[in-house]
Amino acid sequence: MFQNVQQIQDFIRQNGIAFLDFKMIDLRGRWKHLSIPAARFNEDIMTHGIGFDGSNYGYAQVERSDMVFLPDITTAVVDPFVKAPTLTMIGDVMVIDHPANRPFDQYPRNVAKSAIAHMQALGVADEMIIGPEYEFHVFDGMTRTLRPDAVGYRLQCSESVWSAGEFPNNGFHTGPHDGYHADLPGDRTFDLRNQICLELAKWGVDVKYHHHEVGGSGQLEIEVELGEMTRLADATMAAKYVIRNTAAANGMTATLMPKPIYGEAGNGMHVHMLLRKNGQPVFYDPNGYGQLSRTAMHFIGGLLTHARSLCAITNPSTNSYKRLIPGFEAPVTIGYAMANRSAVVRIPAYVKSPDKKRFELRNPDAMCNPYFAYAAILMAGLDGIEHEIDPAGRGWGPFDFNLFDLPADERKRLGHLPASLDEALDALEADHDYLTRGGVFPMPLLETLVKTLRADAQEISRIPHPAEFDRYFDL
Template sequence: MDKNTAKITEIRNLCQEKQIRMIDFKMTDIDGRWRHITIPVERFCEDTFTYGIGFDGSNYGYAPIEKSDMVFLPDPATAYVDPFASVPTLTMCGNVCTIGQDGNRPFDQYPKNVSLRAVEYMKESGIADRMVIGPEFEFYLFDSARFEVTPRQCGYRIDTRQADWNHSLDTAGNNGYEVSHKGGYHISAPQDVGYDLRSHMCMMMEDWGVRVKYHHHEVGGPGQMEIEVELDDMPAMADNTMIVKYIIKNLAAQEGKTATFLPKPIYQEAGSGMHVHMLLFKNGLPLFYDEEGYSGLSRTAHYFMGGLLKHIASLCAFTNPSTNSFKRLVPGFEAPVTVGYATSNRSAVIRIPAYAKSPETKRFELRNPDATANPYYAYAAILMAGLDGIENKIDPAANGWGPYDFNLYTLSPEEQKKIKGLPKSLDEALDALEADHEYLTKGGVFPQRLIDIWVARKRAELRQMEQIPHPAEFNMYYDL
């Protein structure tokens, strides 16, 4: 009995045990959203794993309509009872293939395939055989969120009872326990009104197989939260990122609240990032540790950082792919704005945690990404940039990118001009991607067609945004 047959038998037994009535298949679209299709359990059979489920890929943002027929092949190893389905439902993720006369072939634009191909390329290079990463998930938890964009009116309104604006005598408030502006870091109950809900989220993640490191309230007073997970292999962590976001958003909705990963949902408050910790292994040995190196990092680690810093502008097109992303990457909010690396310095785009001292944990974090990213593309792009740095021995110190062991926000304007900055807009990041993407297409990891489609989609978003009057424009210019 092969592994698939054994797993299918296991799934059938699970369906009987849990009285499963429906089987749900979750697929990832080009933007990084889960979509799904569901069949009755009676239709589930071995052919489901052989021939897959057909669907129209053009509606997922991938293929032109004339070549849009695709099949989804579920991975039985991902089977899990969906905790949010009222009808007992088993859910599975998997992969996408194109339909050809000679059989199905893995679709090279599908996010999961891109991440798997990046790991294959890493192994083929001989540099490493594992990339281990750990993202930090920051998000805001609101009581309500309303927004409208029509020709007649444009605006949004969010609220949470712990916000400092509910100090007003005219609001129901939070019994005097509102949280001050940018004063939420590690606050405790009763100010931390999301405490129990975060614990439930973490318990559900653990049950689903996502190991949680810790959770806490973040800096943003109006309900900014953070859940950090334990390190895991890159493709698995991309899967886990989808699971984490699914749990956070659905459990919040179940509790009558709403969660958002929007990088900058509140003007002048702390933004939400998705810092990514990373390290490489080969034959079970860590490659980033060197007791004699700067901050305990090896030459390989420095070259990896060099690749990230060299390609950081084009990387932003995948790690920060929304117009809102760049409203977070501004000075004064513990968000990176400059290209550089340092130890324990949150103003640098690459931070080396001082607390990670052992060979197996020695690593650094990339601080610019946010969770509007498609995690498969973002993590794969990070890996490819780092590998390019190792292959070409890109030394970050020799290129003037640090180490910056001082507060980059307090530099004089003259000193700041000497340091290269991150893109200030999605437009700049897309320009950089168009000019600098050969490191992504190596080994066929990122198909050129995918990069072209990505840039075109994002340019379309920018054109739409530029045509919509902004509410602040009325405040600034209405009376001119």
């Protein structure tokens, strides 16, 4: 939208912009922000940045916690969710140093850029192209309680069969596991999804399509067009922001939690991916399995080799592992296949074009910090390419059948994704060298991430669960 400061200043004057808002990313992948009066925006800010205390963002301590935020004006967009006319943008973070400031190597956007630079230095490709799918739930409301005397939550969803016996009620409800492509009047969030997609377009996020998902209680999906990895990480942050705020503006609430409803399909964030070099597809071979090249198969080999440790970054919540269970359209077994949604890596059969030939990793969810997740996925794939890891030779497929239908003894012989966050963190501690190559993921960052997520797992494991009262109260 904007290429220089003069264009921004002209836009401010012509559109009555009152504030400039700068969004930064913390360790977990949440946006933080600070704002300045629009009149203060000038060339000096683009050169010297906005100073802030980075010690509150969760990263490993550095010798200097004073940092500066450098705006990326190409990401600027008018924020429709605030009253005062506000132009918001993301950017990069630098550590204050002499004679010149340097990029903060733990900052998520810098990590993603480092992964791309590492790929280019290896000569493998020029671009990593990805396409995430955003699955989420929209409810009419929710309450939660976390006190010494009460622990619980309640979801309100007029679309769900839970609400069939309550007023107001139009009599149209979507049953469990029956929501896929549900139509009006049962699909009560169609107008909301349209509005979300229109807002995403203003943020530069190109929507491929949207629809109701399998879950009968407000589960939805928006899939976006393929794009460059770092830009799509920016788009993922924008999508989460727009989804939540558009729902809130309409008196509803949205969550991207992987498993908000027991017994229903969970929310994943499948990531489609391909590589390009000199504008040409790296992953296409008309004679390969699924029309994939040897380089593509080696990339898959890297993903499957490191699938368990990747989960600590792509699925970094305790709730994530309530989704990664058999029977709910989520992958569990480490393997690859053509058009098989039970495999960790799926090759879409409908993709025929050489320049879009790709595969998808199906285990990630939107609890991840997208910059870390996409960078880690790339680093795992590059490791597979460097070491020519053949997934078929490792016994990881192709599995051209439903892996959930395998007998228990055969399933046991196959590799599986972690069953808990602690198990994923154990895997990351044992297998992380592929992430630190080229200085892409600094060790202090990985150590802090593990420490932070272990604290989550330990704290949540100590909280009595309502189901425990149901199961054990009378023993």
